[in-house]
Amino acid sequence: MIAADARVILEVQNLTASVNGVPILKGMNLTIKAGEIHAIMGPNGSGKSTFSKVLAGHPAYEVTGGSVRFEGKDLFELNAEERARAGLFLAFQYPIEIPGVSNAAFLRLAYNAKAAANGQDELDPLEFDDFIREKIQVVEMDPAFLDRSVNEGFSGGEKKRNEILQMAVLEPSLAVLDETDSGLDIDALRIVSNGVNQLTKPDNAVLLVTHYQRLLNYIQPDYVHVMVEGRILKTGGKELALELESRGYDWVREGVGV
Amino acid sequence: MTGVAVAKAADPFIQGLLTGHETLPAHGEVVTRLRTEAAEKARRMGLPTPRDEEWRFTNLAPMKAIAFTPAPVTLLNAPNLERWTLPEAAGHRIVFVNGVFAPEWSDLEGLPAGVTVRPIAQGTNAQDALVEAHLGRHARFDSSVFAALNTAFVGAGAVVAIARHTTCKAPIHLLFVTVGGTEARALYPRVLVVAEPLSSATIVQQYVSLNDGVCFTDAVTEVAVAEDARLQHVTLQDESRSSYHIAHTAVSLGRNAVYGSQAITLGAALSRHDLAVRQDGEGIDCTLQGLAFLADQQLADTHSTLDHATPHGTSRQLHKTILGDRSRAVFNGKILVRQGSQQTDSQQSSRNLLLSEGARVDAKPQLEIFADDVKCAHGATVGQLEPDEVFYLQSRGLSESAARSLLTYAFAAEVIDAIPVPTLRDRLKEEIMGRLV
Numbered sequence: 127m128i129a130a131d132a133r134v135i136l137e138v139q140n141l142t143a144s145v146n147g148v149p150i151l152k153g154m155n156l157t158i159k160a161g162e163i164h165a166i167m168g169p170n171g172s173g174k175s176t177f178s179k180v181l182a183g184h185p186a187y188e189v190t191g192g193s194v195r196f197e198g199k200d201l202f203e204l205n206a207e208e209r210a211r212a213g214l215f216l217a218f219q220y221p222i223e224i225p226g227v228s229n230a231a232f233l234r235l236a237y238n239a240k241a242a243a244n245g246q247d248e249l250d251p252l253e254f255d256d257f258i259r260e261k262i263q264v265v266e267m268d269p270a271f272l273d274r275s276v277n278e279g280f281s282g283g284e285k286k287r288n289e290i291l292q293m294a295v296l297e298p299s300l301a302v303l304d305e306t307d308s309g310l311d312i313d314a315l316r317i318v319s320n321g322v323n324q325l326t327k328p329d330n331a332v333l334l335v336t337h338y339q340r341l342l343n344y345i346q347p348d349y350v351h352v353m354v355e356g357r358i359l360k361t362g363g364k365e366l367a368l369e370l371e372s373r374g375y376d377w378v379r380e381g382v383g384v
Numbered sequence: 385m386t387g388v389a390v391a392k393a394a395d396p397f398i399q400g401l402l403t404g405h406e407t408l409p410a411h412g413e414v415v416t417r418l419r420t421e422a423a424e425k426a427r428r429m430g431l432p433t434p435r436d437e438e439w440r441f442t443n444l445a446p447m448k449a450i451a452f453t454p455a456p457v458t459l460l461n462a463p464n465l466e467r468w469t470l471p472e473a474a475g476h477r478i479v480f481v482n483g484v485f486a487p488e489w490s491d492l493e494g495l496p497a498g499v500t501v502r503p504i505a506q507g508t509n510a511q512d513a514l515v516e517a518h519l520g521r522h523a524r525f526d527s528s529v530f531a532a533l534n535t536a537f538v539g540a541g542a543v544v545a546i547a548r549h550t551t552c553k554a555p556i557h558l559l560f561v562t563v564g565g566t567e568a569r570a571l572y573p574r575v576l577v578v579a580e581p582l583s584s585a586t587i588v589q590q591y592v593s594l595n596d597g598v599c600f601t602d603a604v605t606e607v608a609v610a611e612d613a614r615l616q617h618v619t620l621q622d623e624s625r626s627s628y629h630i631a632h633t634a635v636s637l638g639r640n641a642v643y644g645s646q647a648i649t650l651g652a653a654l655s656r657h658d659l660a661v662r663q664d665g666e667g668i669d670c671t672l673q674g675l676a677f678l679a680d681q682q683l684a685d686t687h688s689t690l691d692h693a694t695p696h697g698t699s700r701q702l703h704k705t706i707l708g709d710r711s712r713a714v715f716n717g718k719i720l721v722r723q724g725s726q727q728t729d730s731q732q733s734s735r736n737l738l739l740s741e742g743a744r745v746d747a748k749p750q751l752e753i754f755a756d757d758v759k760c761a762h763g764a765t766v767g768q769l770e771p772d773e774v775f776y777l778q779s780r781g782l783s784e785s786a787a788r789s790l791l792t793y794a795f796a797a798e799v800i801d802a803i804p805v806p807t808l809r810d811r812l813k814e815e816i817m818g819r820l821v
Contacts, residue, residue, distance in 0.1 A: 206779050210779050226797020
């Protein structure tokens with residue numbers, strides 16, 4: 127939902143970044159306002175995932191130039207956990223497993239870390255239990271998953287649903303979904319997308335990073351950006367995704383003379 | 385084999401440890417005979433050195449510089465043991481303070497019929513069939529100076545017996561408390577567990593310190609699990625960082641027995657656990673799990689021997705270490721599949737997590753297979769916390785230290801979760817998470 131007077135949540139200017147000394151991002155520019163859903167599409171190796179990890183603060187990615195402001199603050203002044211507590215959320219392509227730590231306990235740790243940083247009340251296990259039981263409906267999750275170890279033995283689809291559950295718990299102002307649709311069957315895709323749609327509000331924003339147009343049938347973006355070789359080469363509406371699906375990426379490259 | 389035969393004069397360190405051995409209170413013929421034999425053996429042995437293959441990575445020299453004397457047989461006024469008692473084991477607890485049975489701290493009121501938990505020594509004249517049949521039969525003392533020393537002082541310690549067809553639902557808690565004094569003290573706790581056919585029980589054997597006085601615990605545990613019996617055996621060594629703890633556990637398993645062991649090492653400056661399991665019947669199912677969680681300059685050495693002496697045996701062994709600061713761990717896991725022990729199914733895994741650059745582990749799996757129709761696998765890994773995993777948790781708002789402690793706990797969880805006593809699991813979780821945050 128585009129509103130001209132909405133507040134700017136994320137402002138990326140001429141961002142460059144490297145991994146192990148190899149430049150991957152070569153001048154990213156992107157502005158995301160409250161209420162908007164953006165999609166970044168691009169071929170493999172275009173730097174989509176790097177961009178999402180740089181935003182979230184992965185230590186292996188070195189920012190070499192440019193700036194990112196998040197909610198008015200210099201994002202690079204914050205470490206990964208501070209970004210999370212400030213309202214930035216990254217749904218991982220490959221969520222990790224944490225044996226021996228129940229999903230409920232982990233979600234409560236995350237919730238309370240953010241609550242404490244923002245001067246809100248932390249929840250004890252009983253209070254959190256009421257809170258989480260409501261949230262799991264967003265991703266149609268069986269309450270039994272709350273007692274299981276985080277992601278341990280979860281199917282690919284269950285892990286992705288768990289990511290969206292974490293998003294529901296943390297209520298970020300910007301959620302970056304990194305290839306959340308990859309490896310999902312059609313039912314899981316529907317559930318995950320429904321979850322994201324329920325969580326999208328006028329005061330927050332979503333950035334979908336995806337390889338395929340399929341996801342965008344379920345989550346309708348306001349903007350589609352085409353990323354090639356570390357930069358956004360073209361921006362359009364949701365119809366651009368369909369065009370990419372039928373024509374591939376080469377014409378975008380050629381169109382701007384890359 | 386541990387220890388070296390010394391032809392000439394007795395080792396003064398051993399001699400010092402044996403001081404007072406002659407004046408132990410008498411406890412029946414079997415005990416007296418064992419003590420005399422074992423003291424004889426001990427006198428002819430010296431402390432092992434890194435030249436002994438079995439002690440290559442564990443140097444006892446720092447211990448040798450300390451003059452240990454047998455701990456005095458005096459009980460303390462009201463030591464507060466509450467932090468170690470387990471609600472699950474109410475009525476099933478026997479406590480030894482400096483090796484002496486402490487009836488006022490024990491609580492054996494809840495034992496079901498068929499379950500015996502008592503001190504080994506029961507007076508001079510008692511006819512003691514259990515002791516006669518088992519004491520000194522499973523843990524041999526002719527090749528280990530520490531087993532010999534323990535046996536030379538045998539008497540203090542616990543007998544646990546589960547009668548035929550008896551199921552003891554609540555865990556049986558054996559709590560050994562050391563109390564240091566101005567002088568360095570040596571203690572010789574002994575445990576004998578006899579699970580008769582078709583019985584089932586859980587035992588928690590715990591070693592703790594009441595203070596930081598220097599103590600040397602020389603422990604020997606003998607376990608006999610008869611045919612079709614099940615025993616779950618948890619050992620937790622959490623003595624003070626100024627302690628030395630050397631333990632032998634010898635386990636004999638009968639046909640179709642099920643034995644599970646979780647051996648947790650948290651304490652002591654230097655500790656060693658020799659675990660010898662012998663499968664003496666067909667169809668035995670044996671699970672051995674170990675976990676050492678160390679910091680500072682602690683050293684923990686586990687030497688295990690799993691002897692598949694009979695066919696159709698299954699064994700699963702997992703040994704994990706978590707090493708911080710400049711701590712060190714040693715794991716030597718020997719699996720022996722004897723000729724004729726066909727259809728043996730054995731897996732061994734050693735996994736080690738180094739939390740700092742100064743930490744070190746020496747892991748050595750050792751498979752000796754003399755049968756030709758068996759399934760055996762082993763592996764060892766050494767690693768650090770994955771940066772991607774730490775990042776994942778940080779991206780959920782957890783601080784880096786909280787992320788690391790959670791992942792460290794997750795590494796340990798596989799062993800801790802197998803402990804069938806919730807209070808103990810929770811305490812271990814708190815210990816590991818608390819020490820790191």
